[in-house]
Amino acid sequence: MSETPEIAEPAAPLLEIRGLTVALPEGGDRAFAVEKIDYVLNPDEILCVVGESGSGKSVTAHAIMGLLPKPDLRIAAGGILFKGRNVVTMAEAEQRRLRGHRIAMIFQEPMTALNPLMRIGAQIEEALEIHTDLGKAARAARVVEMLAAVGLPNPEEIRKSYPFRLSGGQRQRVMIAMALALKPDILIADEPTTALDVTTQKQILDLIKAIQRERRMAVLFITHDFGVVAEIADRVAVMRHGRIVELGAAEQVLNRPSHPYTRALIGALPHGRPADKPAFAPAAAPILAARDVHKVYRVAGTRVGGRRELVVSDHVNLDIHPGETVGLVGESGSGKSTLARTIVGLVKPDGGRIDFAGADLVALDREGFRPYRRHVQMVFQDPYASLNPRHTVGDIVAQGPVAYGTPRAEARARAAELLRLVGLEDSAVARYPHEFSGGQRQRISIARALAMEPKLLIADEPVSALDASVQAQVLKLLAEIKERLGLAMLFITHDLRIAAEICDTVGVMKLGKLVEIGPAAEVFGSPRHPYTRALLDAIPGQGWAPPQDHGGS
Amino acid sequence: MNRDFLHAFARNKGAVLGLAIVGAVILVALAADLLFPASPWEMAGAPFGRPLADGMLMGTDMLGRDIASGVAHGARVSLLIGLASTLAAVAIGVLLGAVAGYYGGRLDDLLMRFTELFQTIPNFVLVVVIVAIFTPSLVSIVVAIALVSWAPLARLVRGEFLSLRSREFVQAAITCGQGDATIIFRQILPNCMSPIIVSASLMVATAILLESSLSFLGLGDPNAMSWGFMVGSARTVLRQAWWMCFFPGFAILLTVLGLNLIGEGLNDAFNPRLRRKRKA
Numbered sequence: 001m002s003e004t005p006e007i008a009e010p011a012a013p014l015l016e017i018r019g020l021t022v023a024l025p026e027g028g029d030r031a032f033a034v035e036k037i038d039y040v041l042n043p044d045e046i047l048c049v050v051g052e053s054g055s056g057k058s059v060t061a062h063a064i065m066g067l068l069p070k071p072d073l074r075i076a077a078g079g080i081l082f083k084g085r086n087v088v089t090m091a092e093a094e095q096r097r098l099r100g101h102r103i104a105m106i107f108q109e110p111m112t113a114l115n116p117l118m119r120i121g122a123q124i125e126e127a128l129e130i131h132t133d134l135g136k137a138a139r140a141a142r143v144v145e146m147l148a149a150v151g152l153p154n155p156e157e158i159r160k161s162y163p164f165r166l167s168g169g170q171r172q173r174v175m176i177a178m179a180l181a182l183k184p185d186i187l188i189a190d191e192p193t194t195a196l197d198v199t200t201q202k203q204i205l206d207l208i209k210a211i212q213r214e215r216r217m218a219v220l221f222i223t224h225d226f227g228v229v230a231e232i233a234d235r236v237a238v239m240r241h242g243r244i245v246e247l248g249a250a251e252q253v254l255n256r257p258s259h260p261y262t263r264a265l266i267g268a269l270p271h272g273r274p275a276d277k278p279a280f281a282p283a284a285a286p287i288l289a290a291r292d293v294h295k296v297y298r299v300a301g302t303r304v305g306g307r308r309e310l311v312v313s314d315h316v317n318l319d320i321h322p323g324e325t326v327g328l329v330g331e332s333g334s335g336k337s338t339l340a341r342t343i344v345g346l347v348k349p350d351g352g353r354i355d356f357a358g359a360d361l362v363a364l365d366r367e368g369f370r371p372y373r374r375h376v377q378m379v380f381q382d383p384y385a386s387l388n389p390r391h392t393v394g395d396i397v398a399q400g401p402v403a404y405g406t407p408r409a410e411a412r413a414r415a416a417e418l419l420r421l422v423g424l425e426d427s428a429v430a431r432y433p434h435e436f437s438g439g440q441r442q443r444i445s446i447a448r449a450l451a452m453e454p455k456l457l458i459a460d461e462p463v464s465a466l467d468a469s470v471q472a473q474v475l476k477l478l479a480e481i482k483e484r485l486g487l488a489m490l491f492i493t494h495d496l497r498i499a500a501e502i503c504d505t506v507g508v509m510k511l512g513k514l515v516e517i518g519p520a521a522e523v524f525g526s527p528r529h530p531y532t533r534a535l536l537d538a539i540p541g542q543g544w545a546p547p548q549d550h551g552g553s
Numbered sequence: 554m555n556r557d558f559l560h561a562f563a564r565n566k567g568a569v570l571g572l573a574i575v576g577a578v579i580l581v582a583l584a585a586d587l588l589f590p591a592s593p594w595e596m597a598g599a600p601f602g603r604p605l606a607d608g609m610l611m612g613t614d615m616l617g618r619d620i621a622s623g624v625a626h627g628a629r630v631s632l633l634i635g636l637a638s639t640l641a642a643v644a645i646g647v648l649l650g651a652v653a654g655y656y657g658g659r660l661d662d663l664l665m666r667f668t669e670l671f672q673t674i675p676n677f678v679l680v681v682v683i684v685a686i687f688t689p690s691l692v693s694i695v696v697a698i699a700l701v702s703w704a705p706l707a708r709l710v711r712g713e714f715l716s717l718r719s720r721e722f723v724q725a726a727i728t729c730g731q732g733d734a735t736i737i738f739r740q741i742l743p744n745c746m747s748p749i750i751v752s753a754s755l756m757v758a759t760a761i762l763l764e765s766s767l768s769f770l771g772l773g774d775p776n777a778m779s780w781g782f783m784v785g786s787a788r789t790v791l792r793q794a795w796w797m798c799f800f801p802g803f804a805i806l807l808t809v810l811g812l813n814l815i816g817e818g819l820n821d822a823f824n825p826r827l828r829r830k831r832k833a
Contacts, residue, residue, distance in 0.1 A: 341724075344728045345727075345728070346724055346727060346728065370730055373728065373729075373730045374729075374730055376728075377728060377729075378724075378725070378728050380721040380724065380725060381721070382721055385720050385721040385722060386720075386721035386722050386724075386725055387722055387725075388722040388726075388740055388743075388744070389744065390743040390744055391739075391740075391743075399726065399729055399731060400729030400730060400731070403729055403730045403731040403732065403735065404730055445725070448725065448729070452729060452730075
C-alpha cells in the first residue's frame with residue numbers, strides 16, 4: 001500500500017484535555033491525582049505519556065474512558081473534549097456510545113483482560129453487537145478480518161478458541177483486535193507491553209505502530225519506559241506528581257530534554273553498553289561451580305492422565321569466581337530464577353552438582369546445608385512480598401544471624417549498622433516494612449542478605465519492580481557493596497540493558513538451557529547464538545542514544 | 554494500623570452492639586456471686602412465681618429456685634465452656650493446619666484425611682457420644698466440644714499456610730537458616746491471625762449453643778447451673794410458666810447474637826476490601 005507523506009497542516013485536535021484535575025480522597029499524600037493537565041491528541045499521531053508510578057499517567061486515560069473508581073476519584077475541574085464536545089458533562093448513555101466505539105482501550109495485563117469463559121470471537125463480537133447493526137455473518141467476517149489484521153495465525157480457529165489456549169502476546173493481539181473492531185478514532189494503550197517479554201514487546205510495538213500508520217488513528221500510549229517511547233512516539237508528555245513537566249516532539253524531548261526531571265529520568269536509564277572496565281580476570285578458583293544441573297517440573301496435563309514435562313533447567317553449567325558479577329538473562333519461563341533458587345537450596349534439582357566451598361550442595365540434606373547457607377544469600381524480586389509485614393525492619397535484618405546463634409543484642413546493633421550502610425535512617429530499625437517505599441524495601445532486603453556476611457549474593461530481578469530512577473540507585477548500591485565487600489554476585493534480570501551495565505559475565509537462558517555465556521562485552525558485542533541476537537534486537541529504543549552530557553547522576 | 558483497625562471496627566454499629574451485649578454478659582457472669590450470693594440451686598421463693606412477684610426479677614421455677622440467679626450463674630458456665638473449648642479447638646486446629654500446610658505432601662494428605670474424618674461425623678452426635686462415654690462434667694464437655702470444632706479451623710489455617718509458604722519473605726527466612734518452628738510460629742502464623750481470630754469468635758458462639766443443647770438433653774454438668782439445663786428442665790411446663798424457658802433462652806439468644814456480631818465486625822475490620830464494599 002502506498003502511503004502519502006505526512007499531512008502538511010495539522011488537523012483539528014481529536015482529543016483535548018483542558019485543565020483536567022482529578023481529586024484524590026481526603027487524607028491521601030496529595031490532594032490531586034492529576035492537576036491542571038493540558039494536552040491535545042491529534043489525528044494520526046502517537047502521543048506517549050511517560051512517568052514513574054504514581055505520576056498520574058494512567059489516571060488521565062482512565063478519566064477519558066470513564067473508568068475512574070467512584071467515588072474515590074472524581075473529576076474536580078477541567079474538561080475532556082472529543083472533537084470539541086466535552087465528555088465529562090455528557091450524559092452517561094452518550095459517553096457509552098463514545099467508549100469502545102470512537103475511543104478504545106487496551107490494558108497492561110493481557111492474562112486477565114479477557115473473559116476466560118468466553119470464546120475469543122464472542123468477546124470481539126460483543127462490541128460489534130452493541131455498537132453496530134451488522135448481521136451475524138458480517139460480524140463473524142469482521143472478527144476474522146481483525147484477527148488477521150493483528151497478525152494472528154489461523155484467525156478462523158482462534159475465533160473459536162478460549163483465551164487459555166493463547167500466550168500472553170497472542171492475548172494482547174486479541175485485545176488490540178477487539179479495540180480495533182469498531183475502527184475507533186483513538187486507541188488508548190495503558191502500558192500494553194509491560195507484562196510481556198522483550199521479544200513479544202517488540203512485536204506488539206511494531207504492530208501498534210503499523211496499525212496506527214495504516215489507519216491514521218490517534219494513539220495515546222502510556223508507558224514508564226523511555227526505550228519504548230523512543231521506539232514509537234511522535235510526541236511525548238512527561239508527567240510527575242500529577243503534572244505535565246514537559247511536552248513536545250519525541251525527537252526534542254528525547255535528545256534535548258529541557259526539564260531537569262526529564263533529564264534525570266533519561267540519565268537514570270540503563271544505557272545498555274558494557275562498562276568500560278577491563279574484562280574480568282578470575283584470580284582464584286570459582287567459588288561456585290554448577291555442573292550439569294537439571295530440573296524438570298511435571299505439570300498435570302489438561303487431559304485425564306496426560307502429564308506435561310516442563311524442563312526448567314537443562315544440564316546447566318555455570319562458574320562464579322570470587323569478585324565476579326555473573327548475569328543471567330532470559331525471558332519469563334527460561335529457568336533463570338529456578339537456577340538461582342536451586343543454588344540457595346530452595347529448589348531441589350533432579351540431578352547434577354553444585355560445588356561451593358568444597359561441598360556439593362545438591363547432595364546435602366537440610367541440616368548439612370545449614371553451614372553453607374549463610375554464605376549464599378538472596379535478594380528477592382518483589383519488595384512488597386519479601387519482607388514479613390508483621391516484623392520490624394530491625395528484626396527482619398537481625399533474624400538470620402540470630403538463627404545462627406548471634407546474641408540478639410549484638411545482631412540488632414549490627415542490623416542498625418547495615419541499615420545505615422544501605423542508606424536508611426537510624427529510625428528504620430523500629431519501623432515496619434509498610435512504612436517504606438519499594439526502593440527502600442529493596443535496601444532492607446539487601447541489608448538482610450548482608451547480615452549473614454555472605455560470600456555469594458544472588459539477586460533475583462532485584463530492581464524489576466522499581467521505577468527507573470530508583471532502579472539506578474539500587475543498582476549503584478549493589479555495585480558499591482559488592483566492590484566494598486568483595487562479593488561474588490549472580491544477577492538475574494530480564495532487562496538486557498541492566499545486565500550489560502553491571503555484569504562481568506553474562507549468560508543467556510532459553511527454555512532451561514544456557515545457550516550462551518561469556519564476558520559481557522563479547523556477548524553483547526558479538527553474540528554468537530541467534531537467540532541472543534533476537535533478544536538484543538528486541539531491546540526497545542535502539543535507534544536512540546540517550547544524551548549523556550546531562551545525565552542526572 | 555491498630556488505630557485504623559479500631560476505627561474500622563467501631564464504624565460497624567452491629568459489632569459495637571455485639572461487643573456491648575457480650576460485655577454485659579461477662580459483667581453479669583463476673584458479678585454473679587455479688588448479685589446472687591445464694592446458690593442458684595437453693596429454693597428462694599414459692600414455686601411457679603411469676604416474674605417481678607415476691608421481689609423475684611424473673612420469677613421462680615418449679616422448685617422455687619430464682620431464675621435470675623440461675624441466668625447469672627449460668628452465664629459463667631456458658632462463657633467458661635465457650636472460651637475454654639474454643640481455646641482448645643484453636644490450639645489443635647492451628648497446630649494441625651500449620652503442620653499440614655507448611656510441610657505439604659504425604660503428611661498433609663494424612664492430616665487432612667484425619668480432619669475429614671471429624672468433619673464427616675455430625676458434630677452434635679459426636680459430642681453426645683463423647684460426653685455420654687466420659688460422664689458429664691465441665692472438663693468432658695469442653696473436651697468434647699473442642700474435639701468437634703477444630704476441624705474447619707485446621708482446614709482454614711492449612712489454606713493460609715499453603716499460600717503464605719511460597720511467599721518470598723518465607724523463602725528469605727529459609728535462606729537465612731531459620732528453623733521450621735521459627736518459620737511456622739514467627740513468620741507465617743502472625744500473618745494469618747486475622748482469619749483465625751474471626752473464626753474463633755464465631756466458634757465461641759457455636760460452643761455455647763452446643764453446651765446449651767447438651768444441657769437441654771440432660772447431659773450437662775450436674776453441678777453447674779446452665780442456661781441449657783434451665784430451658785430443658787422447664788420445657789414440660791412451657792405452657793403454664795413461659796418465663797422459666799424464656800429468660801435463659803433469651804440469654805442464649807443474646808449471647809450468641811452478640812458473639813456473631815463481633816465476629817462479623819472483626820471480619821470486616823480485618824478485611825479492608827469487604828469493608829469498602831459495605832460502605833458503598
